[in-house]
Amino acid sequence: MDKVLDVKNLHVSFDTHAGEVKAVRGVDFHLMKGETLAIVGESGSGKSVTTKTLMRLIPNPPGRIKEGQMLFEGKDLVKLSEKEMEKIRGKEISMIFQDPMTSLNPTMTIGKQVMEPLIKHQNMSKDAARKRAVELLSLVGLPNPEERVKQYPHQFSGGQRQRVVIAIALACNPKILIADEPTTALDVTIQAQILELMKDLQKKIDTSIIFITHDLGVVANVADRVAVMYGGQIVETGTVDEIFYDPRHPYTWGLLSSMPSLEASEEIELYAIPGSPPDLLNPPKGDAFALRSEYALKIDFEKEPPIYQVSDTHFVKSWLLHPEAPAVEPPAMVQQQKRPMPSNYDKPVLFEEAR
Known part of the structure; x- marks a missing residue:
């Protein structure tokens, strides 16, 4: 498999009144084509800052990339201008955020919101974009998509809104899909449906996924590798x-x-x-x-x-x-895991233990 993303020695800081918050400190990881990489850890560990930095969504100021490279298909995202990033963001790299209600515009119909990236990045006509929006809503499992494109976010349940957000993120067949705790705001039954949907869609469109979560149970079901x-x-x-x-x-x-x-x-x-x-x-x-x-x-x-x-x-x-x-x-x-855990801790004890 080929590397679609290679992050090297990434440092991200926020300048606050109290001083410099070193939110990301020397992070290295890569993402292969077609794989799912899960990034796990407690709140405050730097997961979301890392992935929002990939999209260059960290506000500057107060945030800044101090050091490092983010190589996407040979291009260093750190060095790209905002105009160049606009061509990548939503088209080549898309993101699904935690809360689907705050990700959707309550004043716009669902159809217009799904059509937006198609018109902007694919130069589709409105008619072609609307037809594709119906196809996308059907792809993510929403019934009666021809009628639902005319409706507003408040007319959808939480799980349905998250399906809409996934449809928007997948509209341009991105090479990387970043999912920032996409099931946190949903109940357990709907979580399982959304996770199954993402696994199914990944196979259909052959995208690579970075999945952010603090739930290791989710990781076991969706990921190929874990950081x-x-x-x-x-x-x-x-x-x-x-x-x-x-x-x-x-x-x-x-x-x-x-x-x-x-x-x-x-x-x-x-x-x-x-x-x-x-x-x-x-x-x-x-x-x-x-x-x-x-x-x-x-x-x-x-x-x-x-x-x-x-x-x-x-x-x-x-x-x-x-x-x-x-x-x-x-x-x-x-x-107590199902398999025996191999161990290579058979060296002499030379380090002084702290306690």
């Missing part, structure tokens, strides 16, 4: 199987342990990660997760860990993978 984000950095990347069955970063362990499981024994209580995400106005020295981790080593408070390669697709930013790190066992909830 775990914390404190403005990506701390672990791997295939879905690697993240679920062979996680190596303590933060990933925490996220997995906090997931309810029908298979967990009654003796194991649901885990909650202690503390709060770091203040990125003054990012912590060393490993950003150290203050919340029971597995923290002395070096975690002194020096930022490098990225260790576990396999061709699995990368972890943690001192626990250093050859001299102590052997540690993942939490019980993580070890």
Whole structure:
């Protein structure tokens, strides 16, 4: 597969009255053609800032890209002018936002809103755009699309509005679709329908998807690869199987342990990660997760860990993978995964433990 997107050493900051908030700090990831990459993490970890930066939707000021590259088909999106980005935004790269009601204009019919990108980016006539809008509404599973194009957002349910937003995002057959927690505002039954719809549409139009979520249950159903984000950095990347069955970063362990499981024994209580995400106005020295981790080593408070390669697709930013790190066992909830968890923590204990 070919790379459709390659993000290298991305730094994004916001200048506030209190000082510089370093929201994204040296993020690297890539997206292959036709794959779904899920970016997961708590609120405040930098997921949405990263993806809005890809669309160049971060207001400047106060936001700014300090450093890095965002290579899309050989073009660095960081260096493009706003006029050049307007030709890409909505056509080559589209985005589905969290709340469908605030994504739609309440004063415009659904038909006009679906037609807008077709007229702007595809130079379609109004008649051709209306015909295509009906086809798109049918594609996303809305009944009676010929009638529904004449209606307004308030005449649709939450799940139906999200289908409309997906139709708008897919109108120009984008090469990348960014979905920023698209099911958060929906109930569980409708969530499942929307996720199934996105998987089906991806196969039909062969687009690549970046899926932003804090729900690991969603990840298991939609993603090919997962990037775990914390404190403005990506701390672990791997295939879905690697993240679920062979996680190596303590933060990933925490996220997995906090997931309810029908298979967990009654003796194991649901885990909650202690503390709060770091203040990125003054990012912590060393490993950003150290203050919340029971597995923290002395070096975690002194020096930022490098990225260790576990396999061709699995990368972890943690001192626990250093050859001299102590052997540690993942939490019980993580070890209850369906497959045995391989471990290479068989090196001598030379690092001084913090606690």
